[in-house]
Amino acid sequence: QVQLQESGPGLVKPSETLSLTCSVSGYSISSGLYWGWIRQPPGKGLEWIGSVYRSGSTYYNPSLKSRVIVSLDTSRNQFSLKLTSVTAADMAVYYCASGIVIPTSRFDYWGQGILVTVSS
Amino acid sequence: QSALTQPPSASGSPGQSITISCTGTSSDVGGYNYVSWFQQHPGKAPKLMIYEVSKRPSGVPDRFSGSKSGNTASLTVSGLQAEDEGDYYCSSYAGSNNVVFGGGTKLTVV
Numbered sequence: 001q002v003q004l005q006e007s008g009p010g011l012v013k014p015s016e017t018l019s020l021t022c023s024v025s026g027y028s029i030s031s032g033l034y035w036g037w038i039r040q041p042p043g044k045g046l047e048w049i050g051s052v053y054r055s056g057s058t059y060y061n062p063s064l065k066s067r068v069i070v071s072l073d074t075s076r077n078q079f080s081l082k083l084t085s086v087t088a089a090d091m092a093v094y095y096c097a098s099g100i101v102i103p104t105s106r107f108d109y110w111g112q113g114i115l116v117t118v119s120s
Numbered sequence: 121q122s123a124l125t126q127p128p129s130a131s132g133s134p135g136q137s138i139t140i141s142c143t144g145t146s147s148d149v150g151g152y153n154y155v156s157w158f159q160q161h162p163g164k165a166p167k168l169m170i171y172e173v174s175k176r177p178s179g180v181p182d183r184f185s186g187s188k189s190g191n192t193a194s195l196t197v198s199g200l201q202a203e204d205e206g207d208y209y210c211s212s213y214a215g216s217n218n219v220v221f222g223g224g225t226k227l228t229v230v
Contacts, residue, residue, distance in 0.1 A: 038221075045123065045209060045221060045222070045223045045224040046158075046166065046209050046211075046221040046224070047221060048211070048219040048220070048221060051219075059217040059218075061218065061219075062216075062218060095165055095166075099168070101219060102213070102217050102219075103152065103154055103213040103217075104154045104156070104171060104172055104213065105154050105155070105156050105171075105211040105212055105213045105219045105220075106154075106156050106168065106171040106172070107156070107158070107166070107168060107211075108168050108177065110165035110166060110167070111165065112164075112165055113165055
């Protein structure tokens, strides 16, 4: 069974870079599927941030593309998110998720989520 | 890109059927048979309920069904149960390797 677990700082200062890691168990990320991130501001809906395929090819939400990097670490069976120049608008629960995302928008597996607060 | 449009809320009594809509454009919902639906309970991660418009993952009750007509996709929950209460989100492929979500619908079982 595929299991995902987010980790990283729960507090980031404005203008700094948000960095999160998702550890995967039960499946080798180099075997297939898309691995990525979705966020949910408090009390609001879901927003796809971006995903990376096992080949390393990346796919990003156009509205965030200039600030986002999603990458794989196959040696650790992890993948990560970097979001630069954060503002209060980036405060959200960040979920790592995987599935056959492109093109089906199918996210089968989800982490429990991690709340990231943006504040000085 | 704009989020897909969902009604903010929906409600039904136990045993009844309820349908939640998800309206997009010909560039997303209407252009591809790649609509998914997710259920989210408070404080929990979303759960995939429907993919590719009408397919159910293993373990999802057949009370949940999906369909699409034109630019609008729909999720129908039949035989409503108390445990079906929660938020529901649709997603769709939007072309150019892009995915878009709906704003969410809060389903209440009264």
